[in-house]
Amino acid sequence: MFRSSRSRHRIISAAASRTLTLSAAVLAAVACTKSEPADSPSSSTAEGGAASSDALTVAAAWRPVDDPDAVAAQRARADAARGAMFASLLGELMAAIDAGGHASAIDVCAERAPAIAREVADTQGVRIGRTSHRLRNPDNRVPAWAADAVDRRAAEPVELIDDATGTFATLTPIRLAPPCLACHGPADALADGVVDALAGRYPDDTATGFAEGDLRGWFWVEVPDEPDTPT
């Protein structure tokens, strides 16, 4: 595990250095990902079942964080994991677009995104993904703890703690940047071939028609109480 963690860190670092050449607007958004580390985060009774197999086994009791300082270490781990996933996804997306255009990048995304999410989850000892009120990939459905925040379209970060286990959970908004329009914009902004590629992969897609600056969705991260990150 340690060997593979290091190798993943090298990959993530390579992707991160690439992102330095991209605009902050692009960095505010992560392009293609399947936001699921392994299983579904969607049911409150199954929230321990995904990439971090040692997660929750008892009924969750989520409440807002009342002492922000008390979760500083978990928040830092969430931020690190989100940054790693973001860098890796964005690096691979940009490389795929460069190599073959947007329509073929959709295929790359569909295959690499779930793997990246799993790698980051394993490496960082968290559960992580992305979700939306207008999903492209139905597997990216909303974790149970995030449902209220998604319903009210939370435009600011949300932090919750599970009284039952001490797991920290956070949701952070993702806004649409100009480079996203080619795959998430209105019909006249979609790149060549994207409509057909989406119809093939995601017949129930609801993730086009966004404008720059729109709330596209959220990153979510769950960080267990124990500091078990294998770095």
Ligand code: HEC
């Ligand atoms: C090459 C086309 C492409 C581009 C460009 C792109 N996306 Fe996506 N996006 C996808 C695909 C394909 C998925 C579904 C991937 C999956 O989860 O399997 C997706 C999924 C998502 C999701 C996860 C929620 C869901 O609906 O499944 C979010 C959030 C998202 N994109 C935001 C963005 C943002 C923000 C940008 C701009 C930085 C962007 N995307 C650029 C193709 C693209």
